[in-house]
Amino acid sequence: MTTAMTCTRLTIYTVAGIFLQVIGLSIFVFGFFPVKPTLSGVSDLESYRDPFCDSAPNPNESELHPEKLRLLYQELSGISSKYDRLILMVIDGLPAEFVLGKDGQPPRKAWKESMPYTQSLLANGDAIGYHAKAAPPTVTMPRLKAMVSGAIGGFLDVAFNFNTQALLDDNLLGQFFRIGWKMVMHGDETWLKLFPGLFMRHDSVSSFFVKDTVQVDRNVSRHLPNELNNDDWNLLILHYLGLDHVGHTGGRNSPLMASKLKEMDDVVRTMHLKATMDHSQDEGQTLLIIVSDHGMTESGNHGGSSYEETDSLMLFIGLGSNISDYAAATNNVAFQVDLAPTLAILFGVPIPKNNVGVLVPGTLDSLRDYEQLRALELNSWQLLRLMQAQLPSSLFGGFSCNCFLYGACEGLGSDINECFGDKEKQLICLFKNAAVLHSIWKSKKLIESSSSMEDFSRALDAYNAFLKTASEWLASKTTEKPVLLLGLGVSAILLSCVVCVTLFLSLFKEVYHEPKDRVCRGSHLLNSEDVFVLAVPLIFVISMGSSSMVEEEHYIWHFMVATFYLLLLFKTAKSFDFSKGMNILRDYKLGSIFSLLISGRLLKGWHQGGVNWTYLPDISKWLEQVGSGYVKRIQLISSFIVISLGLFTLFRTRSKRKIVCVLAFGFTTCGFLILLHAWRYQDDMFEVSTVTAKLIYLLLSISAIGAALALPWSMLNKDKCFLAEAGDCLYLIGSAYTLSWCLLQLLLQQPINSVPILLLLIQILAISGLSSKDSQVNEWVKIAALYYMGMAGHFALGNSNTLATIDVAGAFIGISSHSTILSGILMFMITYASPMLFLLSLVMHIGAYLRNHSHSTISAHRDTNLGEALKLRLGFPCLVPLCINSILLTAYTVVLLLMRNHLFVWSVFSPKYLYVCATTLCTYIGVFVVAVTPKRFIFLLFLVIHAISFLETTLIGNGTCLGDGAALIVTEPANTCRSWFCGGDAVLMVLGD
């Protein structure tokens, strides 16, 4: 075996492969999801000048007094500002449908009746509402950024949502601050993180304690009377989180929803009455705007791009628009980014530099006609600047500074042209038309001194046509990718995939090509399950190219796993001779396979996953309809069964070690605490005991880590063969891992998910029951199957490929003060409960394999050493999940690259890619735990045994009084296990010979 790889080399190659993969993945992710804004700096006086006059020198405005700057802005813009105070009320997660209805229909009766005051404002024409379409990802932080900067953030913003950074791009609040506005904020602390030091007064609440639906809003409203009486602020931001929290805990139809809407309506009434009462003619007015950052799905989650989630609200109160009826006040559409330029124009500050929004039609009705055109012109100039940064300057060749002011621009003429051709030329043409029409209107007005209505509306339409096209083009441009970076990332990922597959194949040859060690002695190497297991990644690679297949991925996993069970059943049934009557082994195996099949079916039916058919009935919906009392009872029962099964596994090895009893005691205590927690938590949803949860975390980690550390020590003084003993130990450690993870999930997951957790545990026990001595299935096939089962379980727990199904509620159990990192870890653990469980059970599996094959392995590897054994028994099983994951990751990276211009790239493919990245992380962690556990304890064991044997042989002179473990080495040269200890370089290295 001279060409064979040593254990060390295998480790080095694997780590190198993983390292390469991580680097490639990072490069690809940062190339594909750009986070950089297009223009740096902030808009200032130049935004009131023609974009082709940018070379003109600026007065040093940083030296200007804020008040002077404000007046200068007002003078340059030529638009009189009617308002001097702004109240921005953000109702987190409020779908516009609740207030404005849908498809021209008024909102549902329950919602409409809950907001009588707001509805009366809409009916009277005092308010005008818009369905403001939010861009995905529909989570709070990127949406707030979009509202105040007008820029569509990169998709990766969602990743940073849990670790908010200050907003450095040009934005409205920064502009307001520069003209000396005083700002006050009460509510979501995201604002403080985005704008540190900008608020004169603030009282923030954490956005992540989703169980709290009452206090979180009281903390905001208690400041309202004082703030409304104060006249020291210009901008008051009130960010109410309660409605979002109501959605997260109970969905759109939560019983708490009506009262929450009523509460919001009362706030609107208080603010509106106060604002109109104080209104006197000589002073500026207060503008009241009610917005939501995003909507919510039927189940109350958000993050994706469905209509329900992107349908956010934008409601202007006191704008004095020309609204004729209720339909005109509610049937309007806009984009969320449109808020930024609209507010900038209304309050006389420059439009933020990277804004891609356009002025909301209908909000400028109260302005005079020349002011309206000027506002549109300013918006067009700002968008044109953004376009100049992305288009070749040759396209703007005909323009020069102020050329429209003094007649026609050189070579462009002053005719109005039909615009066609490619998008870039079309945009320039549209802008030219608008500018020409505007100058015609201006010159006519100057001469005739009575404006022509026809010219005005032509100019208005021309500006709107340009703005709409430009905004769309710019929004699509933000998704453009650097090709070189992407190519580099993809090639690194490809290379690492090749490394992984090569390693797998070379080890595969070593394990299965030796005739003696061939577990499957069929005439050919590959049989039906092998082919099937190999085909699964292939099927996924093909299916990933379809957006619907990505949305409904769970069907494929469930189907694959069920097919695998059937293949197992078929194979097992074929190999048995049924005429012999009762056969314990046979019945046990068949029982295992049938429990796999049944639990698999139940898991599939538990949650109707995916995107398109979530409304179909499933077991969880049915149970929730029957009543929460039943859910609670089922939760208690399944928790009890999980604990019993875990204890059964621990004692199944018939080991009489003390440590097993200690472990069993630890787990029983944990189980009891979890039962207690479940009982109390259900009674009082909002009073989660953090002490109990923390105690459970502590006990579980002590049990799992303690088992891994202490069990190898207890292996000494046993008269069994080392391998069998090590197998036993690994099996026990694996059981401890599995049980701890299951108990942790019982604590963290939604109560309804306790049964799937139990079913997953049953599956693991059943599959480990199949790895008995005369197993007909190859080891690697079983490990691959474990990976597939983990993925099927992932979907069975209610996860999907949209960000909306991530369970935020569980991520705060046991955390008393908000911590982004801890919550993130908990969220990851909840989402990847099932894949991680199956990876951890791999330790159990390797243990069982070692125990069952201890004799055959030794006979086959009489001349092998520890390094060899580690490599084949441990390295190989670890390579299988790494390999599958690497193939899927590579394939999906290529798919994402090919789909970069697909309509659903941001709504379907990108969220799926984030999940693929997270699955990769999960696989790394799982494989790391699996690889580290046996390796370190085997070395530890050798050190101890060597120490004992050294001491005793030097003291006594012979090996007769040694402990049994050491005696194996010293006194029994013929023992089969001896070759394990003394045969190879690894041991010699440890022993120091």
Ligand SMILES: [Zn+2]
């Ligand atoms: Zn939100």
Ligand SMILES: [Zn+2]
């Ligand atoms: Zn939310």
